[in-house]
Amino acid sequence: MKQSILSIQPTDNVWVALQDIPAGTILTINNQSVTALQAIAAKHKITARDIAKDGHIIMYGVLVGIANEDLPAGTLITTKNIRHASDPFAVKTDRKLDWTVPQTEKWKDKTFMGYHRTDGRVGTGNYWVIVPLVFCENRNVELLHDVLTKQLGYQRPHPYEKMLEELLADFKVGKSTSYQTLTETLITPTRTFENIDGIKLLTHTLGCGGTKYDARTLCGLLAGYITHPNVAGATVLSLGCQNAQISMLKEEIENRVPGFDRTVIYAEQQQVGTEKELMAQALQQTFEALAKANKQVRQPAPLSKLCIGMECGGSDGFSGISANPAVGLVADKLIALGGSVILSEFPELCGVEQELSDRCINTELASRYLQLMRDYASRAEALGSGFDSNPSAGNIRDGLITDAIKSAGAAKKGGASPVTDVLDYPGWVQNPGLALLCTPGSDIESTTAEVGAGATVVLFTTGLGTPTGNPITPVIKLSTNSKLAAKMPDIIDIDTGSIIEGTSTLEQMSDQILEMVIATASGQYRTKAQELGQDDFIPWKRGISL
Known part of the structure; x- marks a missing residue:
């Protein structure tokens, strides 16, 4: 029979209900019995012994709350009868570094098929990322992404488009359609670059209007993605006048991977001029870089x-x-x-x-x-x-x-x-x-x-x-x-x-x-x-x- 209650640690004074427990149920763990004073829903906690007002609630062997009132054994704990509390902490000189190392014999010779990078890391994917340095460029990167994914076979047909087609067809002839009858039979397009797993957008709402610290932090995060072992390369669009500058992003990339050698394409709209010129430059350079990155295979x-x-x-x-x-x-x-x-x-x-x-x-x-x-x-x-x-x-x-x-x-x-x-x-x-x-x-x-x-x-x-x-x-x-x-x-x-x-x-x-x-x-x-x-x-x- 399935166990109905669990004590996680011997020192805990609350137990976890593993299934719904009716009021009046007698619960027993290690010869200790408690009667549920209320119905206890699965996942919730019940007091295993009497806890006085302001007494400690112990779970996982640590302090997790304080009783707001006297809690007899068998009481359901709630946000009303207990409040958050945790133990104080401090740096101690003694290090607790002993741990039970699990058996790994069956795994030691196992491998995975990944993309090996020159910095020694191995990726589980090979993606191209399109990155705006500032939110002003979100539209342009979305446009670039849409064109590339559609033409290169990454934009999979969405089942809801087919559903809407069927709804429209029935609507025109005065027929109502139940959603259960709509089909999801779709043809997945063939990718031009088989070894590029996807072309991904990293749109955001930052880059300008915040502090210089915010800009540096954003560039650090974006650099983490651009240099990530799952990334084949990147196209970065900048407006030009924002706090998060291309030079700042390059510094963060160099901090993470000195001598970074994967392709990063930079295009700055205020330098290039029109949207058409910006997109033409980014599109051509990205396409050529994708063809190059496609040569890498899993090993x-x-x-x-x-x-x-x-x-x-x-x-x-x-x-x-x-x-x-x-x-x-x-x-x-x-x-x-x-x-x-x-x-x-x-x-x-x-x-x-x-x-x-x-x-x-x-x-x-x-x-x-x-x-x-x-x-x-x-x-x-x-x-x-x-x-x-x-x-x-x-x-x-x-x-x-x-x-x-x-x-x-x-x-x-x-x-x-x-x-x-x-x-x-x-x-x-x-x-x-x-x-x-x-x-x-x-x-x-x-x-x-x-x-x-x-x-x-x-x-x-x-x-x-x-x-x-x-x-x-x-x-x-x-x-x-x-x-x-x-x-x-x-x-x-x-x-x-x-x-x-x-x-x-x-x-x-x-x-x-x-x-x-x-x-x-x-x-x-x-x-x-x-x-x-x-x-x-x-x-x-x-x-x-x-």
């Missing part, structure tokens, strides 16, 4: 060349016990093989600062991480909103009552290995191992930043469902529960709900995930986000997002 690479970004969005009360620890075990396996992993979303690491800082390989990194957390929290508070405001309405509805509860589960995506680097946005990965990257918890902004930092595959866990993708890096979506996977199969790549059902283990699921990572990295599997054309790109404007 075998060891798994140590992978860089995986760990992300979550639309999280629920199962995230921290199914999908997140499963991808955390994938992180540990990849790191044991010499690969790189990025853990971001700093507002969702609130409450686990001490654990993560203790795992930093030296006190300098620990100090850097904790200072970034303090600075971020201070900026948020200055805007009238602390980390405790991070959980969304959907998070709360599905069991993530405080930010600390959400954070303790979100941190599981990073596994248990030592932290080898701490990066401020828009920093980039330069060392193997686990890197902490300062980003907001906002799904797309954080995913955008992880890719800019070098993630060649992203593992994205979700309990509520989100279509988030990325223009140049495949985003593999993992559902925390099977109900979501059945309801939204068009966005979910892997269902980890079997962990909750008790039909698979974390070890089994992590192997399944790693197999999909290899297939995706080799171009053998297209993620659901790629199939949907979900190319989300939103730069983080510092200090605004949680």
